[in-house]
Every structure is written in C-alpha cells, then in structure tokens.
Amino acid sequence: MPFRLIFPGVYEFANGIVNNWLIEDDDGWTLIDTGYPNKQQTILDALTAFGKKPRDIKRILVTHRHPDHAGGLAALKQTTGAPAWMHPLDAGVVRGQVPVKRSTPSPGVLPWVLYHVMVNLVPGDVPPAEIENEIADGQVLPFGGGLRVIHTPGHSAGHCAFLLERDGNLLFAVDACANVMGLTPSFVYDDHAQGRESLRKLARINFDAVCFGHGKVLSGAHAKKFNDKWR
C-alpha cells in the first residue's frame, strides 16, 4: 500500500524525499502538498493503486512555496480539477507574481552541504499555478476534518502547520523542523529567528502525533519529544 495510515482518516505518502498526505472527507479527499514538479505521476499512480481517481481529490492544500511541496501543483490541478488553498505570503511566489527569495542553511556542516547540493540541483521556483483560496492563522478550514491553520513563518514567510482535532490531535509540522536524522531544525530557513519562534509556538500545542515534510511520524510518548525539544 503506497499510502500509509498514520491517523484515523489520514494517509501519508513518501513522494521521493518529501511526504504528501491525503485526508478523507465526506465529499472526497484533501491532498496536502504536491511534491517536485516531475513527481505528480507518482501521486496519481499511488491513487490508482488505492482504488481512487484523480477527480476524487477535491482540493489541494499547499503548506509552503518550496518546489518539493508546491512543484507538482500546476500539473495536479490540471489533472484533478481541484482548487488550491495556501497562505498569501507564499501564494505570490507560486502564482509567479513574486520573485523567489533564497533561504540560508541552518548552522552545521550537514545543512551547509545539503544546501549547496540542492541549490545546484533544484530550481527555487515552481511552475506557476493559480491559488483560489488564501488561508490565515487560526482559521479552521471547512475540510480535512476541520484542520486548524497555524501560521509558522521562518522556513518560508507563508509556511503553515495544521492541527487536526479528530479522534485525538495530529499536528502537521511540515518543514517547521525535520525528523530525518532525529528531530532537528530544517536545513534551510528564510529567517532563522522567526523559524525558532514558530517552533516554540508549535511546542505549546498538545497533540498525540506529529508528522513532517521530511522524516517519520512521531506518536504517543515519542510525540512529546517535540514539545520538550522546541519549548
């Protein structure tokens, strides 16, 4: 099964190096994030294997502007017909209206190496796509089980985390930090101090599980590591 059930009604899908999610709604599915520009077929193949059609995706929620999250949006919108939802501070880049701001690496050798590999291999911009709906901090979205938007700037200006309060609480921390080689800061931020402040904001929330753009879900007692680390 290419999608892994990580919480009631929530499936995580490793699309190359980045995780995408599908949430079951009454009217179909909400897709969170879209992978790199050339990876949309991976999502469509996985959907087919899951017995679903592209039109079963009713909306696409984009967590932030980076190409590993927003890159497949234009192609997937065309295939699914689904409208997009995103924070306005990153929507301008995806719409092609605002130039890309280059992030800078976190301290340490590994982030520095990863940063220079990525800068050389991956363009910072994404194929332009329309964003029909803009989201705001504190808003409870009318889908995805009532996801609550938590604006967490720093990694990018419009980066958002989400809290799903259904059969317990699941936090989508996305790229506010990473859980690839243990729980660490993400390897790049637009604004490192702001990113740290956003992690403190997330650490004040009670949740039963937390998932990441990069790395494995933490649940139960392991999820508390997040609160302890970033408070």
Ligand SMILES: [Zn+2]
């Ligand atoms: Zn990112």
Ligand SMILES: [Zn+2]
């Ligand atoms: Zn990412």
